[in-house]
Amino acid sequence: MSGDPTLERIAQGEGLALCAAGNWTARFAPALERIVSDAEKLRGSRPHIFIDVSQVASLDTFGAWLIERLRRSLSDASAEAEIAGLSANYSSLVDEVRRVGPAPKAASEPLLISVMFEQIGRTVAGIGGTIIGLVDMLGAVLAAAAKVLVHPRSFRFTSTVHHLEQVCLRAVPIVVLITFLIGCIISQQGIFHFRRFGADIFVVDMLGVLVLREIGVLLVAIMVAGRSGSAYTAELGSMKMREEIDALRTMGFDPIEVLILPRMLALVLALPILAFLGAMAALYGGGLVAWLYGGVDPEAFLLRLRDAISIDHFIVGMVKAPVMAAVIGIVACVEGLAVQGSAESLGQHTTASVVKGIFFVIVMDGVFAIFFASIGM
């Protein structure tokens, strides 16, 4: 193309003229950069060098800066290189880039290995902070709940119902579907292995204990942490980013009472309901497979279930549910309020919310197992 930028070298007696021509614009920036860095090597080769830009067809910041850079690198203590033939249109642009100083150095990247150690150190040191944060939030939520008990009119009923719909009603299909499938799988695997000992019917014992005591509530809690805990964190986090939480505070509302208490309450109510529905779906799925695949007819299944499972198993499962909900809710809210200004931070805290939520749910499950074992339930 005829518009390609060029820089011709013309000797003029003692001096040297560099004649720029063509389009010195962003489109040709890679070529321009090459031309200019070649020409920069001419420094000191002649006593007098000047840059003639009268033939330049068009000039923008890229071109103007590169010409200015060339001028600076050709100048030395003895002689200042000059720019000649500048048209009136472009002189203000060149004046503008003349004010540009050196670029500040980007913060240098530290060594990978030291970054790794630093990260490990920070994570370990952060554990204490995490626990303090959770206890702090638990206290704040309980204080807000106590305040609401004294002044029931300040309770956000509409908001609670809205969140209950989001985390409970809308979660029912997926929770029921997944627990149903898990029930089917447990039952199929049980029958497959127990059959070798002729102990097919014991699959009912295993299914009942596993589903009512452990899997039902644990699985549902993990699903809720992934589904609703992340949503809470993202909601609160983006409200924090857009200063909505600060706005609430300045209007004299307590964000804990307005935003977090309804969410916590909704979750604490929702998880037992979902856990119950999940357990029923899993038992149904298990029974169906036992009938179709294992030949245990429904009547025998129910009879065996009544004998094998005491109400204690069911109670153990249900008692765990609201506690797990509280743990998920508190983790999600702490993470949500910890979000800083950037989209990246929102992503990190949402991830942390789900990971920590699931971790604490499993830890709680372990604590409960020890507790119930020692009281003989």
Add this chain to the structure above:
Amino acid sequence: MAERDIDAIIRVRDVTVQFGNTRVLDGLDLDVKRGEILGFVGPSGAGKSVLTRTIIGLVPKVSGRIEVFGVDLDAASSSQRRAVERRWGILFQQGALFSSLTVRQNIQFPAREYLRVSQRLLDEIMVAKLVMVGLKPEVADRYPSELSGGMIKRVALARALALDPELVFLDEPTSGLDPIGAGDFDELVRTLQRTLGLTVFMVTHDLDSLYTACDRIAVLGNGKIIAAGSIADMKASQHPWLQQYFNGKRARAVVA
């Protein structure tokens, strides 16, 4: 054809935009000429930002035709479209800086994607843009959440100018700035327009901007352009909204 291109850098013909049952723009015509600063005013909710977003292609239109740099954007192939996009820069109302990138990375982002040049040149051009928009090079490694409102606007303008566009859209560039900051910004737009030969399409509410920065003013009302011309034309107009806008109490304060 060539002559037409020189005349109007943006050509909007009979454009209609509708959201549900509300018709926001109704058969609107508008020309923006090369090298001018067009101030675009109108009551709140009249659809100023909608028109801007329609021209850029973010809002679909029901009917009509929009040409930018003589290219009909509906008929253009994706490579033609990209070529047009490289020639314009956009300053969004809230800045729309990438929150997880530093100022340096924000400004370098378009150039890094489109041009194969060295990091050194990218850094130098970044500093040049910061100086042009009146910021110190020291802000280069801050994140957008660490900047003030005025600085965000300036950095966003620097990013809009990153590829040295010929056409810049500014959506309420001075909203949220103090009067001195807003005045500086108008001055800045004027200077950049002179030095870089920009064409500027500026949506604004700011009377000061209209007086000091704009060459021509277009007024939007009822989904159409109700008037276009100089400040003097606007003040002479008999349209009730224009009368109120340009001869009201605040307007008199500006003139005085």
